[in-house]
Amino acid sequence: MAGILVFVEQRDGEIRKASLQAVSEAKRHGGAGGEVTAVLVGAGIGAAAAGLGAWGAARVFVADNPALGLYSAEGYTEAVAAAAAKAQPSAIFVAGTAMGRDLAPRVAARLGVGAIADVVKLALDGDAFTARRPIYSGKAFAEATTAGKRPQVISLRPNVFAAEESGGSAAVESLDGLGLAIRAVVKELVKAAGGELDVAEADIIVSGGRGIKGPENFALIKSLADALGGAVGASRAVVDAGWIAHSHQVGQTGKVVSPSLYVACGISGAIQHLAGMSSSKIIVAINKDPDAPIFKIADYGIVGDLFEVIPPMVAAIKAL
Amino acid sequence: MNCIVCVASVPDTASVIKLKADGTGIDESGIKWIVSPYDEYALEAALQLTEAKGGEVTVVTYGPAGAEPALRDCLARGAHKAVHVLGGEKTLGDSFTIARVLAAAIKGRAHDLVLCGVKGVGTDCSQVGQMLAELLGLPHVAIVTALEVGEGSLAATREVEGGKEKVECPLPALLTCQKGLNEPRYAALKGIMAAKKKPVDKLEVSSLGIQEGADLFYAVARFELPPAKSAGTIIQGENDPAGAAAQLVKLLREEAKAI
Numbered sequence: 001m002a003g004i005l006v007f008v009e010q011r012d013g014e015i016r017k018a019s020l021q022a023v024s025e026a027k028r029h030g031g032a033g034g035e036v037t038a039v040l041v042g043a044g045i046g047a048a049a050a051g052l053g054a055w056g057a058a059r060v061f062v063a064d065n066p067a068l069g070l071y072s073a074e075g076y077t078e079a080v081a082a083a084a085a086k087a088q089p090s091a092i093f094v095a096g097t098a099m100g101r102d103l104a105p106r107v108a109a110r111l112g113v114g115a116i117a118d119v120v121k122l123a124l125d126g127d128a129f130t131a132r133r134p135i136y137s138g139k140a141f142a143e144a145t146t147a148g149k150r151p152q153v154i155s156l157r158p159n160v161f162a163a164e165e166s167g168g169s170a171a172v173e174s175l176d177g178l179g180l181a182i183r184a185v186v187k188e189l190v191k192a193a194g195g196e197l198d199v200a201e202a203d204i205i206v207s208g209g210r211g212i213k214g215p216e217n218f219a220l221i222k223s224l225a226d227a228l229g230g231a232v233g234a235s236r237a238v239v240d241a242g243w244i245a246h247s248h249q250v251g252q253t254g255k256v257v258s259p260s261l262y263v264a265c266g267i268s269g270a271i272q273h274l275a276g277m278s279s280s281k282i283i284v285a286i287n288k289d290p291d292a293p294i295f296k297i298a299d300y301g302i303v304g305d306l307f308e309v310i311p312p313m314v315a316a317i318k319a320l
Numbered sequence: 321m322n323c324i325v326c327v328a329s330v331p332d333t334a335s336v337i338k339l340k341a342d343g344t345g346i347d348e349s350g351i352k353w354i355v356s357p358y359d360e361y362a363l364e365a366a367l368q369l370t371e372a373k374g375g376e377v378t379v380v381t382y383g384p385a386g387a388e389p390a391l392r393d394c395l396a397r398g399a400h401k402a403v404h405v406l407g408g409e410k411t412l413g414d415s416f417t418i419a420r421v422l423a424a425a426i427k428g429r430a431h432d433l434v435l436c437g438v439k440g441v442g443t444d445c446s447q448v449g450q451m452l453a454e455l456l457g458l459p460h461v462a463i464v465t466a467l468e469v470g471e472g473s474l475a476a477t478r479e480v481e482g483g484k485e486k487v488e489c490p491l492p493a494l495l496t497c498q499k500g501l502n503e504p505r506y507a508a509l510k511g512i513m514a515a516k517k518k519p520v521d522k523l524e525v526s527s528l529g530i531q532e533g534a535d536l537f538y539a540v541a542r543f544e545l546p547p548a549k550s551a552g553t554i555i556q557g558e559n560d561p562a563g564a565a566a567q568l569v570k571l572l573r574e575e576a577k578a579i
Binding site: 070071073074077097098099101102104105106108109110113114115116117118130133134135136137138139140141142143144145146147149183184185186187188189190191192196197198200201204228245246247249252253254256260261270271272275278279281282283284290295296297298299300301302303304305308309310312313316317320 | 331333334335336337339346357358413414415416417419441442443444445446447448449450451453454455459460461462463465479480481482483484485486487488489490493498499500536537538539540541542543544545546549552553554555556557558561562564565566568569570571572573576578579
């Protein structure tokens with residue numbers, strides 16, 4: 001067993017950024033002493049395969065099948081397991097998106113091994129990885145291994161590892177003869193209205209909490225998010241109050257995020273919220289209460305009324 | 321409609337996490353233990369289904385003796401019986417071993433649906449459900465936020481980035497349940513009294529053919545706390561909010577280079 005197999009995710013034929021990050025990370029580790037091989041799964045997606053060479057893949061397996069057009073845990077597991085049987089990798093990398101986090105454990109169980117989820121740092125010792133991963137939503141970290149088991153199935157947290165082109169080319173091979181038996185069938189992918197950005201993917205997040213006083217004031221939060229080109233997040237308190245959908249919730253019982261900029265507006269900073277966002281690169285807090293715990297982890301903050309602070313902030317950003 | 325619900329006993333999400341002095345694990349002193357919040361959605365879904373369609377809800381946990389209150393809590397909310405596989409001290413975060421133990425405990429017990437939470441709060445692996453489905457040979461739907469169960473099949477909605485997937489699946493199947501699926505009920509006094517008489521089947525891991533700690537799939541070399549943050553730049557903006565806003569935007573642009 002040698003080399004790293006990377007599952008590459010695409011939507012409508014377009015490779016997801018998080019997957020390019022995973023391929024790049026595999027390349028940075030020199031394929032763990034072997035080749036970096038990618039496996040691309042979907043329907044009508046062959047055109048995207050060759051381009052993966054530029055990001056570090058030496059070989060790309062393509063499972064192009066009408067039955068794999070929309071994600072299926074069973075079908076995609078079959079494809080990745082087939083690629084693993086051919087490549088015999090010592091590690092399998094998967095971007096830790098909703099799809100990747102669903103697929104990696106099923107693939108691992110199929111191969112009779114465990115998996116390390118949501119990794120934020122990888123160290124290679126010989127040809128085995130030790131992986132750093134947040135636990136208790138970032139209140140602590142674990143340096144984890146697969147206790148000697150191979151292949152090491154690892155999901156990488158999106159937006160933590162850099163995607164960088166290394167300028168190679170890849171040999172493309174089609175993966176045929178898959179024994180697909182798909183029972184759980186995705187009938188439809190319903191996209192959020194207006195191409196709304198998801199907090200799990202956003203590089204900038206502006207979140208609102210109790211301090212915004214009512215659901216109608218998420219318009220103010222959104223105005224700041226729009227000015228910054230970011231997504232709208234929320235605290236548990238306002239999600240539980242029904243002011244905004246749960247998909248926006250950041251925290252230990254919501255999404256755990258690490259954007260490059262996180263702006264917390266009217267959020268006091270309950271421990272379970274801090275756990276979900278404290279690994280953000282730059283944290284900004286806007287709150288009336290100078291003693292709010294959020295200020296303890298903020299890189300920048302304004303003690304003041306968010307209703308008076310946000311509108312001039314939006315104007316100042318637009319004037320940049 | 322027989323449902324099996326897998327639950328974990330975890331530290332309350334309001335807990336401050338401290339490490340043992342030698343860094344080999346979490347200091348559990350003073351921690352309050354609860355049913356993992358996502359498992360509550362799984363239990364509630366199972367209770368609603370069996371109330372509507374008949375059948376039984378069995379809750380299963382793999383954990384130390386201290387996990388029993390979590391099982392009693394589930395019984396008090398309406399689960400019919402419980403299975404407690406005793407152990408788990410050496411396998412915290414070892415999703416595959418946990419899935420193997422649960423699979424062995426579930427095989428041979430009637431199930432139309434196996435329900436798990438999206439993740440165990442704490443280890444945050446979010447892997448046991450999918451691994452368990454594979455080991456039991458079941459299809460699965462993860463991160464379920466809406467569910468309709470018909471005759472021999474189900475329709476579920478699952479959360480993905482920037483949207484939702486609508487999935488159809490035959491029974492038996494496994495689901496991992498997400499916040500938004502339902503509003504979990506609390507245990508009423510009557511339920512708490514009744515729970516004391518409900519059966520808890522206690523099993524040793526070894527009786528399932530697995531020697532705990534002998535064949536690990538995940539090991540933690542070391543635990544660490546996040547690095548302490550230095551104090552940030554806090555602007556007093558009560559008197560001049562517009563000035564504070566302008567200063568903040570300038571700092572984010574020029575110093576932090578974040579915008």
